[in-house]
Amino acid sequence: MTGPVRGTPGWLRETNDRTALSLLLEHGVLTRNRIGELSGLSKPTAAQMVSRLETAGLIHVVGEVSGGRGPNAASYAVRTDRMLGVAIDIDAEVIRSTVVDAAGEERPIAVTPLAGRSPEVDVRLAIDAACEAAGVDPERVGAVCIGVQGALDPRTDELTYIETLPGWPKQGIRRRLGDALGRAVRIDNDVNLAALAERTDGAGRDAGGFALLWMGEGLGLSVDQGGSVHRGASGGAGEIGYLPIPRSAAELDADARDLQDLIGGPAVARLADAHGLSPQFDGTPDAREAFLHELARRVAVGVVPVLALLDPELVVLGGATGQAGGPRLAALVTAELRPAWGDRSVVATGVAAHPVLRGAREHLIGDVRDALFAEVSRIAP
Template sequence: MLSFIRQTGPVSRAQIARDSGLSKPTVSQALTSLEGARLVREAGRTSGGKGPTAQLYELNPHAGWVVGLDVGRDRVRAAIADLSGEVVGRRDERSKARSARSLIAQIGELARALAADAGIHWRQVTFTTVGSAGVFEPERDEMQLAYNLPGWSGHGVVDAVRAELGTNVAFENDVNLAAVGEQQYGLGRDVANFVYLHIGTGVGVGLVLNGELYRGSRGAAGEIAYLPLAASDPHDPGNLRRGALEEAVGAAGVVAVARQLGIAPPLSARRVFT
């Protein structure tokens, strides 16, 4: 119901019941709970029609704040938004991490500084989403296949991030999150099935099938970096760390080919294509 109110705007109890298929008593009970949690608020009354006016309700965007963290090998980025999705602050800095501990400390400092810049107390942040390379395994509560980030794969990292941030925290693959963003705000709107291809420092895809993010049975459906390429041995343990496709077409691979072709330094993937 909260999602419906957020998307629709000021609505009456009768409209919610009519459009959602819920009974009016159920709608009234849910609205009472949402008001009690300050997630919705009164927004005037209906006008222009016959009969008595009805109370309207809308999302209370400042009932809480959410933070998004993009944890990459070279950069760490953060954004803070209200519950309507309006971004009120961003920060972007070079990653200084050489270990999981230092990386976790950096993202904690970055997130708190971002909130302070926006005039928001950190205790007002109700949810944080952390996007990074790799696959989050909820059964084991840990990240896997995040070899580009020092110490990010394995036991204890997820708990340490939660302890550092002190909020509700969700973990997701960064390309999956990019696909969700494209679905909500980009060319993926009103498209039921699409593939979002990311080529940068790493390589991966985000799959949206029947309007839903598709992760696969183990969460690794988009991990195309590990596809075997040419003469590479798919059974070579080294390929699990490097990813044959990523090694060939990721940023480092592009620079390596440019160097072989004699392109003068300084070299970067961006410079090769501009």
């Protein structure tokens, strides 16, 4: 659909309407007069904008504000139920999903078993569960963003490293899901989505760029370059778990052959158990400290190639291990690196919970807002 020509009355109306919608998304509930003040437009123009957006069903009256001696002023908000998305995080056992609206309102997180029968069944169940938890109509959902423990090649629509997705095909997955669900589908690596959450709400918020070392059941690396995640030519950048460990690290674990063997989830669980700790590293203070010292030596082995190849401003330790180890583990890793690498900045994740889901939400907030703004273009003059 071709929009109005720049500089024409139609273009000006659309620009003003987009401005009003942006202000309502940014500030929440506003009156017509306040919209006029924030936009710098006259009261009559602001009133016309509000009238057009309300008639189109994009905003609605949500209350009144006292106008002093005059009549109360109606207050308006965006109809966030008009366009919805669902963020989905799939791990080896369950699917977590949550509804996303243009305002970014927090919604309940639904958890469903990973059926493994087909991607269509898995994703449809996740959408329905999220909508039921949020009390919204699934028909309002126009887009989904799915975080998977794998990589999607954007050139061929091929999934790789998907051992945790039984029943999912390698070829044509995004197109297949889009056709079956009748919705826009985005699929991304879980660690890349976690890095987006780290950039938006976590330790990477003020960094020019950073590397997220994800230590969960498996390992992953995501590199943020000034707000843009490096995915590589085939979408498989960051599969650091396959990296062989150097000979100098053999004393840490004689049987380890690669980083997954050294700091992957099973290896960390065995090390914690050997120190008498729970899988969440709970135990006596002395036992926890001894464990973290030993773990830090191992994690430093994984950080060194990141420093050598990428030289990031910041290294963030994420995943279950980074979360449980917290700032103390980050400080010990920094100390391990200092003799050879100086005072490198290694920090714990700043995202308290569900980083993959939060990253998928960030993607969808943008998508849902774009859909709302596209509706503005369709408002009749």
